[in-house]
Amino acid sequence: MPQPLPDTMRAARLHATASDPERGPSAADVRIDELAVPEPGPGEVLVAVAACGVCASDLHVALGITPAATLPLTLGHEAAGTIAAVGDDVGDWQVGDRVLVPAGRSCGTCALCRTGRDNLCQEVAVLGVDVDGAQAGWVRVPARLPLPVPGHVDLVEAAILADAVATPYHALKRGGIGDGMVAVVIGLGGLGMHALQLARLAGAEVIGIDVDEVALQRAREWGAVEVVDASRPDAGAHVRSLTGGGADVSFEFVGSADTAALASSVLAPGGRATLAGIGRDRLAGPPLGLFVSREQEVVGSFGATTSDVNELLDLLDAGRLDLSRSISHRLDIDDFPTALEMLHTRHDHPLRIVITH
Known part of the structure; x- marks a missing residue:
């Protein structure tokens, strides 16, 4: 039987953008908050985040270069994990399924989405920019969005596929x-x-x-x-x-x-x-x-389509794509502010920093 979920989780939240972008993320108000674990509603699944990459886009949001929809905001848009709970009407998804969470939530119905150019959807909501992101213990997403991850593919490597790859x-x-x-x-x-x-x-x-x-x-x-x-x-x-x-x-x-x-x-x-x-x-x-x-x-060229990510998952599954060298740093969520600072200063020459759970 599925294990009961905790009541709370830690999440990396932006409360205020940098007062002076030149000073870097230290001038922003980024906190590790304790939040309630969300519950999936109809048509939604709850993903237990195994890993979430730290991207320059996160840094741009913290610096105010990319405007966030609302604050405070949970950052993060490169995530993979396992489904921890499901709402009604979620199709075949089951608790325990391994999934990648796409960075963008396209509408799925416009002409661009219908022709496979969902990266250009004008109604797209980007995790960690337009809606709360995945730099947290759990993230709630529409059930139509996650992509299945093959059983032998490392979830940390799958996470960075969402954007960095x-x-x-x-x-x-x-x-x-x-x-x-x-x-x-x-x-x-x-x-x-x-x-x-x-x-x-x-x-x-x-x-x-x-x-x-x-x-x-x-x-x-x-x-x-x-x-x-x-x-x-x-x-x-x-x-x-x-x-x-x-x-x-x-x-x-x-x-x-x-x-x-x-x-x-x-x-x-x-x-x-x-x-x-x-x-x-x-x-x-x-x-x-x-x-x-x-x-x-x-x-x-902007972002990637769902088809792109699925093709990359196939390359990982077939062993043609090796991402073992890509993750230069694996940190705990408490170190997320440090990760932003590393990206800003290029300290220790990070390639991809991933927060793991």
Whole structure:
């Protein structure tokens, strides 16, 4: 029989955004609160969170860069665990089922959702931004959203699929990655390193670009054929020289005007730059005549679709995708404020920090 649930749980809650974003998350009011364990209503399931990744998006919410719908707010949107309780009308879900919780709650009925582009749903509610997230002991979600996780797949690895792996996977598909291509990945944090891994899995040669020597060395170890320090003023020209004219595709995961422009500058004629980094800068690019005459493309890429996440779960299940190196730090929920500070300062060069239960 299922074990009775406790009355309360710990949750990482944002009570106020940073008074001065330049000071980092220490200027925000983030607390580990004791909350009542939610009860699932009709059409809902309650997931006991085994792991929840800590993302730069969490940091952006705490800093006030990404506006939260309401405060206080439980953060976190990269979660996996087991179903702990079910409401009425939840289909075949049963207590004990292993699940991944998607980061976004799309409406499921609009034209975009019906055509498989649920990441673009205009009614989407993002965990930890628009609604209470999963950086807690339990999270209540609509029963139509969780995705089953195969029994032998590590739930910690499944958790980061929701964003840290699915977002670059979707970007690679938007960019048209393929066998034999030369791809440039700009920004070698959690998203960029998974883009590197997935691009190599697709048969591409990858050049990594970052300003952090540790990140560049990590990219070498993960199979980048070349790495380039983004701080050098001729970074784009250097990539074109290394590649004999430019890369086929590039992928940007930083979210600044400078790195977006760099993503275009590394391309060969006919190349495509895919921008997945989110920031406040206005988009800048090459002179219009040069851009047109070289028939280059720039596309945006946002989040991931349900289909993307399911495809990644299949790759994990088949043993084709190895995420064992991806989790650089496993922390307790009491250390969540420290995790935000690590992301802000890049202390200890985190790749993916995961809060485990």
